[in-house]
Amino acid sequence: MRQNGYGGFSYAHLAKQAGIRKASIHHHFPAKADLGLAVLDRYADRLVTVLDDIKATSRTGAQSLQACISLYRTALDDGAAMCLCSALAADQSILTDPMSAMLTRANGKVIEWLETVLLMGRQDRSIVVPGLPADDAVAVLAQLQGAQMLAKASGDMAIFDTALSSLQARMSRS
Amino acid sequence: MRQNGYGGFSYAHLAKQAGIRKASIHHHFPAKADLGLAVLDRYADRLVTVLDDIKATSRTGAQSLQACISLYRTALDDGAAMCLCSALAADQSILTDPMSAMLTRANGKVIEWLETVLLMGRQDRSIVVPGLPADDAVAVLAQLQGAQMLAKASGDMAIFDTALSSLQARMSRS
DNA sequence: TTCTGTCAACCTACTAGTCGGTAGAGGTAT
DNA sequence: ATACCTCTACCGACTAGTAGGTTGACAGAA
Secondary structure, three states: OOOOOOOOOOHHHHHHHHOOOHHHHHHHOOOHHHHHHHHHHHHHHHHHHHHHHHHHHOOOHHHHHHHHHHHHHHHHOOOOOOOHHHHHHHOHHHOOHHHHHHHHHHHHHHHHHHHHHHHHHHHOOOEOOOOOHHHHHHHHHHHHHHHHHHHHHHOOOHHHHHHOHHHHOOEOOO | OOOOOOOOOOHHHHHHHHOOOHHHHHHHOOOHHHHHHHHHHHHHHHHHHHHHHHHHHOOOHHHHHHHHHHHHHHHHOOOOOOOHHHHHHHOHHHOOHHHHHHHHHHHHHHHHHHHHHHHHHHHOOOEOOOOOHHHHHHHHHHHHHHHHHHHHHHOOOHHHHHHOHHHHOOEOOO
């Protein structure tokens, strides 16, 4: 799903990779939407866990944000994939309502996390936050996801870091 | 293509909307990739034209950038669609090489335009440009495309403006 | 121990429908 | 006559999804 989007992967393709038959997947996930929802649910859970781990082991807000950026760069996987939330956004028109709602919730969780990190960074003077942290958090997520898209589209991973240059400029080295 | 991506639209769907048969489209565009390339080519041309028009009728860099933001907001079409370059990025894995190359070129054109606008804005003091305009242009495009994605994913168009808050903060009112 | 029933997991084989693409007939305007 | 365009009818491959059978592990009773 992260490589080809929601409409771009099939039970047949999945079955071949897993070494089982299509029907066996249908046994566990009757409809494609069930599988999609389960994958997104697990993804959102894991993402929150990783982000919370980052915050727990970082001393400054900038350190947290830097680790988050690295996470999104790694998720690019040399242009093969992107963050699931970005990949699903493009296929939003074919998503079921539960999936669409969970996608919004997942994005919301990341935005919340970014907001706390920006607040922390403002307090410890490691990040420059011009406006409301709640608004800026949305802007940062947009820049992260947009950077992934530009890098994936061109196949040039260096674009990812360039697209985050204005964000890096707001952070102090540590 | 802007609504459902490259893999998400079909000759059958297109034929029904156009009121002709599938085969007639194949007469003009033998393969789907031919149609995709033609659409992207025309899109890139028109985009450049519109952007140049904007620059010609704007007095300051900020005015140009503001008009560009409006353009991307309009392109969202209440969450139904997004910029073709963003829509294609998600389907990058199924794009033919010519399409992929043209996508990169199209993004490059926009980045070039943004760079000149940022330079202008820096000169007339209407935009704050922290680092290299060439790098910042990539960052701005990432933020624009990311803002579209977040807004489309949630169905809430207000998210688009929120995601551009940090960009707006760098521009002077006019 | 051994028989029996239950259950999840998996399989083969199939459905209806869609995908991109093709062959060739027929119409139409120059 | 000859391009040019649109059509009907079709192809093989693929899509999600279903029906029904096989396997093996486990639980309880004789």
